[in-house]
Amino acid sequence: MNREVAHSPSVFHKTSMTRCSHDFHVNCNNCRLSSICLPLALDINEIDQLDRIIQRSRPLQKGDHLYRQDEEFRSVYAVRSGSVKGYSITDNGQEQVTGFYFPGEVLGMDGIAKNHHASSARALETSSVCEIPFDQFGELSQRLPNLQRHFFQLMSQEIAADQQMLMQLSKNTADQRVATLLLSISARHRRRKLSAANFRLPMSRTDIGNYLGLTVETVSRVFSRFQKLGVLGVDNKEIAIVDPEGLQTMANGTDIN
Amino acid sequence: MNREVAHSPSVFHKTSMTRCSHDFHVNCNNCRLSSICLPLALDINEIDQLDRIIQRSRPLQKGDHLYRQDEEFRSVYAVRSGSVKGYSITDNGQEQVTGFYFPGEVLGMDGIAKNHHASSARALETSSVCEIPFDQFGELSQRLPNLQRHFFQLMSQEIAADQQMLMQLSKNTADQRVATLLLSISARHRRRKLSAANFRLPMSRTDIGNYLGLTVETVSRVFSRFQKLGVLGVDNKEIAIVDPEGLQTMANGTDIN
């Protein structure tokens, strides 16, 4: 059971003494997120088998890494609470934010191909995650068709989402991009039975800009403009969607079709 | 109407397009592409099982669809010859090219999630493809760990590639985007043991622009500029990479950091 690896800086590989000390009672069956997370397609017995390979550690602090680019790939992760930012660094040292992950969402799948993580992931706030060792997961999904199928679907979803994002970056204005991101975050809150209208953005303006292919300044201006138009309420990271329809219109492109 | 080729015609070795693609008894075992395609990770016996579920139809003509957006998802496809364009249509009717697929490459995986294709795919030229019915494929990969693993990797690769593309669109100039695309196509030719320096682009300038988030005019100008700089030879769709290093420099960003 000694999987601790000295060369790895990830928190997961140096928490042996704290694992299971507080969280042993959390499992997939009693997890509020099971209906939108990996267990989604499984029956009780299957969930139990999945649960047995999942590792839960103590919460990550803001800024802690789940994994780093080029590190050996071992696991995929499901966010349990908090939020996580995925990003990668180009050859010439620029950062590109590749996604934001909220509770119930799975990340790390881009590392499967090369057995090394193609991106890094760090907590945007205090967060906890479930680690799913991929070797064991592969074996398990060999035995559970439902699990295999669901994971295929999960990866497919990620592909489709990324392509949606390509569209964003390729065709949309700054206004449209920001509006779309806010609507996406709103929808993900709704999925978790949280307020779709009022929420706190866990990421910085810089991260938003980076993700959307815009500068901080532009993002800030868009927020201000939306507020002035009465579509949004903006108080630093607190966001209120005052006029959802209006925001949707902005996302579609201001001009009438 | 004689074509007066005023610009460096010597760099071109016209690529012959007359390869016979209607082999009658094509199978994965005798396919030239098996080492870079789905069979990659399988042994002879396993390839045979895979081969048995693959359907091969007569070649597609230029413009023919493999599948259309929103159509029910049944299969993924591997390109055997020719080339394919993936694209989707937004709510407001705009087209977004999501990828170009060359022999040995697999497409259609974005349809798995919702059981409906999230994009369309059409042949850019006369092409043949292998159709892989996904139900059977799922069952088979249930029995063949190697196949499951390889397909996980394939999807992961697609995710990583899309995220790479996000970076492109988000951070790079027109020059960098075009340079990167050309280098990508070049590398994929090399993988198939074809000339990495001289090839024919199967897609239109419009498609390139659409894919890269640029207008046709911009793409055209970049091509002209690269030619003027002695990096490329451009004769309509025939491309000669005259100075690969130079092109790589353009892809990285012209300015030194």
Add this chain to the structure above:
DNA sequence: CGCCTGGTTGAGAATCATCAACATCTGTGG
């Protein structure tokens, strides 16, 4: 209290889109 990070706002600059004209290619039918 002052520093530092993160956010906002303004003015000017740059890249790329748009509009427009023209050139070239393709393929179809005479």
Add this chain to the structure above:
DNA sequence: CCACAGATGTTGATGATTCTCAACCAGGCG
């Protein structure tokens, strides 16, 4: 085989969105 028409590609002039540079403000923390 040629002629023509529509599609595709090229080039130029102009303009808009967004970036860059810069100043300033606000909040958190030593």
